[in-house]
Amino acid sequence: MYENTNSHNPFSLNGHTPASSNQDNMLDLRKVLDILGSYWYVFLLSIILTGTAAWLYLRYSTPSYKINAKILVQDDKKGGNLPGEEILSQLELFNTKSSVDNEMEILSSRSIMENVVKDLQLNVVYIADGRVKKTEQYSNMPFVLKWLTRNDSIVAMEYTVRPLNGNRFSLSRRNLNREASWNDTLHLPEGIVSLQRQPQYAFLHPEYYIKVISVDDAVVRYRSNVTMAIPNKQVSTIDLSITDAIPERGEVVLNKLIEAYMKASVEDKNRIADSTIAFIDNRLVIVTKELSGVEKDIQQFKQTNQVADLGEQAKLLVSSTGDFTKELLDNQVKLNVVESMQKYLQDGGNNRRVVPSSLIVQDPAFLGLVERYNTLQLERERQLLSTTENNPVIKNIDQQLANLRGDLSTSLGSLRQGIQIGIRELQQSSAGLNKKIQQVPAKERLFLDFSRQQAIKQELYLFLLKKREESALSKSSNLAVARTIDPAKSDALPFKPKRLLIYLLAIVAGVVLPSAALYMKELLNIRITNKKDITGATSIPIIGELGHTYNKELVIVKKDDITPVAEQFRALRTNLQFVLAGNQQKVILLTSSMSGEGKTFVAANLAAVLSLSGNKVILLEMDLRKPKVSEKLGLDNRIGFSTYAIGKSSLEDIIKPSGIHENCSLISSGPIPPNPAELLLLGQTEMMFKQLREEFDYIIIDTAPVGLVTDAQLLARFADVTLYLVRQGVTFKQQLQIPEDLTIQRKMPKISLIVNDVKAGRSYGYGYGYGYGYGYTEQKRGSRLRRLIRKS
Incomplete structure (x- = not known):
């Protein structure tokens, strides 16, 4: 068959017939499928080999199970409150606010996991021979190893335990072989150890292996296996999970971790409550002494100043001073009026004017003279309407007016002298009262200082007594900051290796490897093959x-x-x-x-x-x-x-x-x-x-x-x-x-x-x-x- 390649030559390969691009794509795909199909036996052999490798891997690998648990943490931002929390917040001595993020950090701390490792002795691993490989043992061990003392400088050790006839066993390691009875103590270079027999479990293997690692290594191992997460920001729950080859051990470890965390939480709150009570007791002793001293000072002050009720006495002095001041002001006004009248009468320009009645001092004699003087002035003005000033009648009136002005001046002088004497007496009396009033603020200030100190000390004393009782009640009812929602529970199937995924990867590898090899062969081939x-x-x-x-x-x-x-x-x-x-x-x-x-x-x-x-x-x-x-x-x-x-x-x-x-x-x-x-x-x-x-x-x-x-x-x-x-x-x-x-x-x-x-x-x-x-x-x-x- 002949192939077209251009539009001018019917046999040109460059020519594009309708849907030629689609045909090229189909040919490329067909080419790949043709190459793969021609090497089907290679792919079949590759899939068989990778499948066998996957089966061997699953057969000899140690499965890991995932164990999950869930706890609820009291979060103050989300409505949670600790028992007795208001006491400490009022004292402002300790901050007991908690949040789910802080509690998760505490839960994942090294100290909590170290307590779990030590309590469960997770640094001691028991191993026994199986049908295919050595496997770890946990719950069905016929004996357990207990360290009484241990040399911390020794990092890791491996021992072999062989049960002997009767009630004896042999413990061996490199350059060491000891025999002893169960529950006896053995003095080893690493420390003193005791192998305690558990009679409820029989010996199923001729020998057992014990691997002892340092506590620090065990803590690092288990901390890396534990994961914690908060599902979302609207809840205060923490999801915990751990992966372990032995599901039962993983459940025990996770439950023990939660228990240790809650125990530490209660201990922290009890420690705070004890510190609070001790602090209140110390303060009560000091406040009692200070309150007693202030009350003695108040008693001595009243006796010295002869004061029964300082407030009432001060009110009376202030009232008397006001009366004297008012009377003194009235006399000073009268004195000013008299002096003004004198100036008015001494002014020659006012000889033909009447004396203003609004300025007249309320004295009967003086008022009679003023009334006669004003009457003559009015009469004089009336006579001048029909006569002249040289008229004898006018002359007579002028003479009378001159005499009355003299009398008025004399009367005003006497009145002024009397008013001045009254002002001096009032000033002397007011000065005496002012002196007494001036002494009142100092005494009152001292008395107020004593009273204030007494009120403060008494209030503080009552507050401390109340809070001491509340702290004692709070300590007796302290609960953990969290509670368990779901205890630790292992999944039914192993978490890893995932059998289906491993087999799927094996099939993919069985196809990819020969495909890559064929691709590289095609890529490196310098001769025409297609x-x-x-x-x-x-x-x-x-x-x-x-x-x-x-x-x-x-x-x-x-x-x-x-x-x-x-x-x-x-x-x-x-x-x-x-x-x-x-x-x-x-x-x-x-x-x-x-x-x-x-x-x-x-x-x-x-x-x-x-x-x-x-x-x-x-x-x-x-x-x-x-x-x-x-x-x-x-x-x-x-x-x-x-x-x-x-x-x-x-x-x-x-x-x-x-x-x-x-x-x-x-x-x-x-x-x-x-x-x-x-x-x-x-x-x-x-x-x-x-x-x-x-x-x-x-x-x-x-x-x-x-x-x-x-x-x-x-x-x-x-x-x-x-x-x-x-x-x-x-x-x-x-x-x-x-x-x-x-x-x-x-x-x-x-x-x-x-x-x-x-x-x-x-x-x-x-x-x-x-x-x-x-x-x-x-x-x-x-x-x-x-x-x-x-x-x-």
Whole structure:
């Protein structure tokens, strides 16, 4: 079958037919599937090996179980309160606030796990021989090892215990062997130890192994096996889990860890309560002494100052002082009025004016004089309306007014003197009261200081008594900050190794490993193995594909031969009709990149298949350096092209029957010349091709590899079509660049590729064997079809 490669040439591989990209993807996938299918036995063997390895791993590996537990922590941010917490918060001495994050850190602390390791002696591991391997023992041990004292400098030890007849045993390790009775103490270099017999369990093994590691190592081991997590931020629960080879031991360890954590929590709260009570007791002693001293000071102060009730006495003094001050102010106002009246009367400008009644002091005598004075002033003004000031009546009134002013001045002087005497007496009395009042604040301040100290000490004393009782009650009712929701419980199936996952990984590995190997083989392969290697490296069309044959003969295409390879040569013959344009194009040149790619085989069988169609064909053995056609056909090669080119033979002498077919002739190479390229340049060569074109329908040239010498390029000027051979598993991938360059540089005409020796399998890239769908071998196909032809 012929492959298209460009849009201009119907046989171009670069042309894209409809849905060509989808076809390329399908071909790539089909190529992968074909390669995998051709190596199915490798994948089967690989899966068997990896499955066996997985089974051995599961058989001899120690399973680990996951043990889970859940606790609820009282979180203050989420509504939890500790018993007695308000006491400590009021005292502001200790911070007892808790949160689930802090409690998880405490739960995962090293000190808690160390207590668990020491209580359960997890640093002592018991081992016994099993049917397949040594296994750890835990709950069914017939004895336990107890360390009474131990040398901390010894990190790890291994002992072997063998039960003896009676009530004795032997304990051995390197350079040490002791015998003793059960429950006795043994003095070892590592310390004093006792092996205590547990009679409820029988001895099931002839010997037991005890591995003792340091407490620190055991703590690190179990801390790494324990995981803790908070499910989400809305809850105050902690999920705990531990992985252990012995589920029962894992449950015990996890429950013991929770118990140790709660015990530590209660102990911490009791320690705080004890410290609080002790602190309150000490403070009560001090506060009692201070309160007694303050009360004695108050008693002495009252006796010294003769004070029954300092507050009432101070109120009375302040009230009396106010009365004196008010009276003093009234007298000062009267004095100011009198002085103003005196100034008013002494002013000559006011002699003809009445005395203002609003300024008159409320004195009866003085008021009578003012009233008479104002009456005369008004009378005088009335008389002046009808007379003059020189009138005797006016003169008389003026004289009376002058006398009254003198009386008023005298009266005001007496009144002023009396008011001044009253002011001095009031000032003296007020000064006495002020002196007493000035003494009151100091006494009151001292008394207030004593009273304040007494109130503070008394309040503190009562508060401490109350809190001491509350602390004592709180201590008796202290509970752990957490409670167990789900105790430790092991899963029914091992956590690891996961059998299904291991087998799945084994299957995946069984497929991946050979796939990777095949991929690396394909990646590192430098020779052509599949069709994609060709189409991806060059745009030259593939004109034919020839399958592998086990027939050792040179010519396998014969009459009535319908083997797959023969049919492929017939397909090649058909494809050539599309390349050779007209009857004048009849010269076919066969070349390749190097020797061993099957040029002679293809040339001989191509000549045979063209002869079978009734064409007159001549085969030219033009590989003058290593001729093979005449040798494989068993023909005499003493005369041929080389003798013709130098003029020792005629063209008729060198044309001989090939023995391939009666229509097929042969021109052999003749003796190997020292200068093959020069012979091809002679004019005799051109004359030979002109005569052959006139006598034969097809001229097939078997020439030397173009990748090694230039013979093929020298003959290309006589050819109409160039068939370039590549061989599966032989031709190098980089050699495909040679025909590509020849095409670009137009050094050879109409180059097309023939893929030779395609193996009968799926690795080349086809799902139909050689391309014709036969499901039999060559011999079976040929024999069966021949029988069918004879029957018909």
